[in-house]
Amino acid sequence: MIDEEALRSAYVFLTYxxxxxxxxxxxxxxxxxxxxxxxxxxxxxxxxxxxxxxxxGSIPGRLLGYxxxxxxxxxxxxxxxxxxxxxxxxxxxxxxxxxxxxxxxxSIIVICINKxxxxxxxxxxGILLMTLxxxxxxxxxxxxVASYPALRLREDYLxxxxxxxxxFLTAIGYYTRDIVGGTLGVSVVDPFGWVGGEFxxxxxxxxxxxxxxxxxxxxxxxxxxxxxxxxxxxxDQEVAAEVLGKxxxxxxxxxxxxxxxxxxIGGALWAFYAxxxxxxxxxxxxxxxxxxxxxxxxxxxxxxGVLLGTSIYVTARALIDQYKGLLEPVLxxxxxWLDRLLMGIVLIVILIARPQGIxxxxxxYPLGRARIRRIVEAVKSRSSS
Amino acid sequence: xxxxxxxxxxxxYASTLSMLxxxxxxxxxxxxxxxxxxxxxxxxxxxxxLTFASVLKLNAYYSIPAAFLISGAVxxxxxxxxxxxxxxxxxxxxxxxxxxxxxxLVLIAALNIYADLITQTFRVQSRDVLLRRxxxxxxxxxxxxxxxxxxxxxxTLTALVLLLHRTRFGVAMRAAIENPMLAGTLGVNVxxxxxxxxxxxxxxxxxxxxxxxxxxxxDPAFGSRMLVSIFASSILGGLSSIYGAVLGGFTIGLxxxxxxxxxxxxxxxxxxxxxxxxxLLIMAVTLLVFPKGxxxxxxxxxxxxxxxxxxxxx
Numbered sequence: 123m124i125d126e127e128a129l130r131s132a133y134v135f136l137t138y139x140x141x142x143x144x145x146x147x148x149x150x151x152x153x154x155x156x157x158x159x160x161x162x163x164x165x166x167x168x169x170x171x172x173x174x175x176x177x178x179g180s181i182p183g184r185l186l187g188y189x190x191x192x193x194x195x196x197x198x199x200x201x202x203x204x205x206x207x208x209x210x211x212x213x214x215x216x217x218x219x220x221x222x223x224x225x226x227x228x229s230i231i232v233i234c235i236n237k238x239x240x241x242x243x244x245x246x247x248g249i250l251l252m253t254l255x256x257x258x259x260x261x262x263x264x265x266x267v268a269s270y271p272a273l274r275l276r277e278d279y280l281x282x283x284x285x286x287x288x289x290f291l292t293a294i295g296y297y298t299r300d301i302v303g304g305t306l307g308v309s310v311v312d313p314f315g316w317v318g319g320e321f322x323x324x325x326x327x328x329x330x331x332x333x334x335x336x337x338x339x340x341x342x343x344x345x346x347x348x349x350x351x352x353x354x355x356x357x358d359q360e361v362a363a364e365v366l367g368k369x370x371x372x373x374x375x376x377x378x379x380x381x382x383x384x385x386x387i388g389g390a391l392w393a394f395y396a397x398x399x400x401x402x403x404x405x406x407x408x409x410x411x412x413x414x415x416x417x418x419x420x421x422x423x424x425x426x427g428v429l430l431g432t433s434i435y436v437t438a439r440a441l442i443d444q445y446k447g448l449l450e451p452v453l454x455x456x457x458x459w460l461d462r463l464l465m466g467i468v469l470i471v472i473l474i475a476r477p478q479g480i481x482x483x484x485x486x487y488p489l490g491r492a493r494i495r496r497i498v499e500a501v502k503s504r505s506s507s
Numbered sequence: 508x509x510x511x512x513x514x515x516x517x518x519x520y521a522s523t524l525s526m527l528x529x530x531x532x533x534x535x536x537x538x539x540x541x542x543x544x545x546x547x548x549x550x551x552x553x554x555x556x557l558t559f560a561s562v563l564k565l566n567a568y569y570s571i572p573a574a575f576l577i578s579g580a581v582x583x584x585x586x587x588x589x590x591x592x593x594x595x596x597x598x599x600x601x602x603x604x605x606x607x608x609x610x611x612l613v614l615i616a617a618l619n620i621y622a623d624l625i626t627q628t629f630r631v632q633s634r635d636v637l638l639r640r641x642x643x644x645x646x647x648x649x650x651x652x653x654x655x656x657x658x659x660x661x662x663t664l665t666a667l668v669l670l671l672h673r674t675r676f677g678v679a680m681r682a683a684i685e686n687p688m689l690a691g692t693l694g695v696n697v698x699x700x701x702x703x704x705x706x707x708x709x710x711x712x713x714x715x716x717x718x719x720x721x722x723x724x725x726d727p728a729f730g731s732r733m734l735v736s737i738f739a740s741s742i743l744g745g746l747s748s749i750y751g752a753v754l755g756g757f758t759i760g761l762x763x764x765x766x767x768x769x770x771x772x773x774x775x776x777x778x779x780x781x782x783x784x785x786x787l788l789i790m791a792v793t794l795l796v797f798p799k800g801x802x803x804x805x806x807x808x809x810x811x812x813x814x815x816x817x818x819x820x821x
Contacts, residue, residue, distance in 0.1 A: 275794065278539070278604070279742070281541065282741075282742065283742075285735075286734075286738050286786070287787060289735050289783060290784075297780030297781075298781075407612065407731075411611065418602075454627045455620040455627070460616070462616040463612070463620070465612055466609040466610065466611075466613035466616065469608070469612070470588075470589045470606055473593060473598065474589070474592050474593060477602055
């Protein structure tokens with residue numbers, strides 16, 4: 123007889139763990155593409171993650187609002203479900219029958235739009251894909267902007283510049299109301315809900331995990347391709363790479379555009395998954411510093427290392443969250459700070475004891491080991507005959 | 508008649524920012540690594556003030572020497588326990604910068620844990636807390652922190668000028684900054700100079716934190732949020748001269764408080780949330796037009812650069 127309660131909590135724990143792992147894997151791989159593969163120290167990672175999240179928080183909801191014409195009074199609404207939903211909620215706030223504002227009446231608009239999305243899988247998937255594409259485009263544009271200093275500044279100046287500019291969106295998003303609700307935040311429309319209440323988090327988790335899997339595959343393919351070798355050449359011996367005809371300016375620019383697009387997709391997925399966002403959640407400790415910790419911990423330049431580093435942090439974090447109830451009565455402070463304390467200390471120890479990370483970067487073979495062996499055999503037999 | 512609150516606000520912010528950027532520049536000049544945790548060292552000072560004023564019920568100004576020593580010791584401990592071993596092992600600049608990130612994570616976590624602890628133990632509010640009521644009021648001027656922040660800058664600069672130009676240790680310090688190898692050959696204890704500069708930078712950040720805490724609402728991330736302005740001030744100052752850093756800090760501080768207020772009167776209040784744009788803009792212009800900052804400024808050089816159409820960056 124299996125304890126149903128325990129099974130249920132294990133299921134909740136594992137889906138949460140998987141979602142968290144997948145989202146950080148996306149962001150960390152984008153950092154690994156920049157730093158691990160190409161040697162660009164991006165200390166402004168949070169910028170593209172926040173951009174993706176802000177796209178998800180501000181664009182699809184507004185757009186669907188225009189599509190159903192919800193802003194200028196309930197009588198003009200084109201969708202009967204939305205109109206009925208708003209009429210139903212109007213006792214809470216009668217003014218919404220005449221006019222609505224996306225930020226002011228955000229929760230009402232999102233609740234009512236979600237009702238349509240739940241009943242319409244095609245629209246839901248369309249909105250998801252459209253938003254991810256938009257997030258990627260915005261991320262790529264920010265990567266293009268970041269490549270300007272990245273091509274011109276020395277390592278330390280670049281680190282300071284990217285860190286400072288990384289704060290830009292978070293600060294403005296928090297202090298202005300119009301983008302993502304400022305100090306109150308916004309609800310985000312839910313493109314996963316149509317699967318059905320019980321499986322909503324599972325399906326959202328699986329979709330994020332699938333995207334993370336695709337990105338792992340992409341980074342691995344790039345790493346094994348001639349492009350990957352060009353990036354490593356640029357990282358290790360820039361002058362030599364240039365002498366051999368590699369355009370390091372274009373390489374840096376393209377890497378930053380692609381990796382920022384990936385990070386922005388991660389940010390958008392996280393906002394959809396959480397169903398809401400507030401600008402302060404996109405701070406540099408969470409989305410710049412922690413990804414750096416995980417990449418350095420696992421081993422920069424090595425996807426398996428990045429996966430390991432991400433798993434270690436995410437598991438530690440999830441376990442601390444899980445056993446909060448046990449720890450909190452013993453400890454006179456909130457346990458949410460323990461993970462950062464531990465990670466900071468672990469990072470310093472790793473930097474001193476094993477600076478290349480737990481799993482250091484290994485030479486990447488463009489062909490499979492077996493095929494290389496066969497070629498070696500063939501060459502040997504030819505030379506001996 | 509008391510001082511105009513806006514002027515007061517601007518002077519307190521600009522003075523503390525200039526001292527923070529002085530500290531960052533000092534550690535950058537010696538160990539060549541930008542300290543990403545420098546803002547949080549100020550928060551250590553703010554929480555020393557909170558402990559003195561709210562918990563121990565002492566005069567708020569007694570916390571100034573304590574904050575100097577505590578923040579200085581924390582900063583020196585980081586140098587001794589993390590940075591020096593890394594440098595000895597030949598770690599690159601990037602790994603040193605990442606070590607300061609680890610330091611920032613530890614500091615932020617420790618400050619939050621400390622804030623929880625004093626709330627739970629002493630029933631004292633420790634987040635989003637305004638400590639202005641612990642300040643002294645001076646007849647005809649207003650809160651004492653206004654004068655204290657001016658005095659802080661004046662005393663620090665005088666002491667530094669005397670130290671660097673009138674004492675053997677100061678001369679040794681300048682030599683160690685200028686050419687560490689040669690200074691080492693001549694018997695200067697370069698590592699001691701580095702340790703002292705980390706201690707001093709931390710100490711000045713701690714005092715800045717006390718003064719900021721007497722005027723602004725505090726939370727464990729306050730100093731961390733100032734990091735953008737500290738970087739902007741230091742880059743504007745050129746990262747190669749402590750006087751440049753002070754000048755940079757005053758410029759950015761006054762623009763951020765006074766400049767944006769005047770601008771909001773001219774163009775409307777919508778501009779106020781965009782305050783962060785100003786340090787970023789000044790930083791970008793500095794890097795593009797005169798990457799050596801204020802301390803490397805020569806008028807003929809700038810005009811030549813402008814004629815050539817922008818600089819090549821630092």
